[in-house]
Amino acid sequence: MRVxxxxxxxxxxxxxxxYTGKFKPGSKVTEIEVAAALKISRPPIRETFKLLEAEGLILRIPRRGVFVAEINEKDAWEIYTLKAELYALSIKLSFDRLSASDINRMGRLVEAMEECARSDPPGIVAYQELNTGFHDVPIEAAEHLRMKNILQGLHNQIRYFSSQTLSDRDHMERSCNYHRKIYEAFKCGHLEETVQLSREHVMAAFSAFETKFVHASHSLNSNKSML
Structure with a gap:
């Protein structure tokens, strides 16, 4: 095991x-703050900033510093539509490679996700981990490293926003239902249905993003203009 x-x-x-919102979108992240929290020197922090900037998680602005990247509606649309197609590709590449054990694992993950949705309050962090594990099954079986890395980067960019939308129990339950249907379609060997459900699932998450962040922002701005 690698240290x-x-x-x-x-x-x-x-x-x-x-992801947890300690560093919110648009907020500044300093080397001093990270060094103090982890009790380490600053040089490796600079190197890590470069890696995270390449993934789109942070933005380095000359003479101003490092900031958590913000995502607008177009950014989100690009991320979710790309995720939808790459998830579909992972399903197509892995469909004939998944073993009975893989399918059973997906079923157990769905059951655990449903348990998270039933808990009070909903287990958002655990749900996100289970959701990632569910999609990782076909992604790993597809054996497509570049696709896997791109999906990881996209996932990282929207994980904070995903945690916020999942705070809506109705959205989490809809997400559970999609995962249950995707699992059942995999189990029954229905490729086209699985691909279609996967695309619908991702775009439903985009709709939840729009409702939570875009429409709410427009409503707030409209109310301000009336004052």
Missing amino acids: PSVTDVIREYIEKSI
């Missing part, structure tokens, strides 16, 4: 801080 490097530790800390 985590200093860069791994820094990366995990910053990513988790973004």
Whole structure:
């Protein structure tokens, strides 16, 4: 088992801080703050910033510093539509490779996701991990490293926003239903149905993003203009 490097530790800390909302979109992240939190020197933090910038998680602005990347409606549309097609590709590439054990694992993950949705309050962090595990089954079986890496980067860019939309129990339950249907379609050997359900599932998540962040922002701006 590989021992985590200093860069791994820094990366995990910053990513988790973004996902949980400790570092909110648009907020500044300083080397001093990260160094103090992890009790490490600053040079490896600079290297980690470069990696996270390449993934789109942070933005380095000359003479101003490092900021958590913000996502507008067009950014989100690009991310979700690309995710939808890459998930579809992972299903097509893996469909004949998945074993009975793989399918059963997906079923167990769906059951655990449904349990998260039933809990009070809903288990958002656990649900996200289970959701990732579910999609990782066909992604790993597809044996397409570049696709896997691109999907990981896209997932990282919207994980904070995903956690916010999943705070809506109705959205989490709809997500559960999609995963249940995708699993059943896999189990029955229905390729086209599985691909279609996967695309619908991702775009339903985009609709939840629009409702939570875009429409709410438009409504707020409209109310301000009336004051």
